[in-house]
Amino acid sequence: MAVVTELGYLGLGVSNMAAWREYAAQVLGLQVFDEGETDRFYMRMDYQHHRYIVHNSGTDDLDYLGWRVAGPEEFDEMKRQLEAAGVEFRQCDAAECQERRVLDLIKFLDPGGNPTEIYHGPLIDYHKPFHPGRGMHGRFVTGEEGLGHLILRQTDVQKAYRFYTDVFGMRGSIEYHLQVPQAPGVIAKPVFMHCNGRDHTVAFVGGPAPKRINHLKFEVDNIDDVGLTHDIVRDRKLPVHLGLGKHSNDHMLTFYHVNPSGWLVEVGGVGRKATHQSEYYEYDMWGHDNEEPGYGLDLRLRYDWSKK
Ligand SMILES: [Fe+2]
Structure with a gap:
């Protein structure tokens, strides 16, 4: 059986590109760059070309997820597993693979309707050391x-x-x-x-x-x-x-x-x-006390030591 090995990249849709560029670099320490496109920029956290593509799609949500498999054999096996499970997927062409900087790519929806991609062979830019957007004491764990x-x-x-x-x-x-x-x-x-x-x-x-x-x-x-x-x-x-x-x-x-x-x-x-x-x-x-309610994790996470 082929297995996914890592969550390798995400597509994020945003409405305020300028705010995200500044936030990503100055708050999170991500490396922010673009390649001349006006509808997107990239966020990097290690040697991989990018871990995030930030799209000017206005969704302010996750636009897609990219799951990695080890190589071409596992990629083909994963397609057979999707077929056996009755999941309809679309084989992407060379232009779509280049857009994601991967060797091969399919796209489909997961059971929750989340746009999901399987790929192998991400572009790794070992010639470009990760350069954080602001000073960091250490590194991101990837x-x-x-x-x-x-x-x-x-x-x-x-x-x-x-x-x-x-x-x-x-x-x-x-x-x-x-x-x-x-x-x-x-x-x-x-x-x-x-x-x-x-x-x-x-x-x-x-x-x-x-x-x-x-x-x-x-x-x-x-x-x-x-x-x-x-x-x-x-x-x-x-x-x-x-x-x-x-x-x-x-x-x-x-x-x-x-x-x-x-x-x-x-x-x-x-x-x-x-x-x-x-x-x-x-x-x-x-x-993990709930300070500002209303963001989906309004749960009691901390034990209440005032109780007997
Ligand atoms: Fe978490």
Whole structure:
């Protein structure tokens, strides 16, 4: 069976290109560049040509996701797996492969209707060292673990779980049973999936959501970059949805703030890798208090020590 090896690139649609360029470089530290096109720019976080294409599409949402397979044989095998699962895909031509800077490419929709791409052979620019948009103490964690993780909208979480396990070869399970303060008695049971050493690459929460993406995680390898980004976000008075805290699943020190498109970015790091065995939690280790409600993660994550 062919398996996806990493979440390799994302297409983001935005309405304010100038705000995103400035935010990406000065708040997140990404390398921002374009190649003369007026309808898009690129964001880079390692040697790969780009990890993000930011389109002037006005959607202020995730426009597409790119999942990598190891090579041409796995690419063909993945097409057979999609056919066997009854998923209609489109083989892309040379121009579309060049647009993504990959050797081969197909496009289709995942069970939640999210535009999804499978590719092999990304362009790696080893002659161009990564140059962050602002000073960084360390680096972004990518490599074989891909660009990070995201929560992706799904209308049927069980159907999505089956697709990402049976067709993509990912593993995962429910990892939290969380109280929903606005709906006493309701327990949210998000599902987390991994395909490499990263604790999770995609997660599904279920329920109605205004956007395909809830949040995108940028992992750094130096705790001081979490602190630096936190200072910059606080100085700019960007809304912080979840304050500093440490997740029980990936053990990373993180916080969540709102980007210029109105959805969340999580910056954090220095945690643990995928355990490859299922376990679940009722609380985070500490923190992640809900500061600014209304961005899709209004959940009780921290244990209440005032309770007996
Ligand atoms: Fe996250």
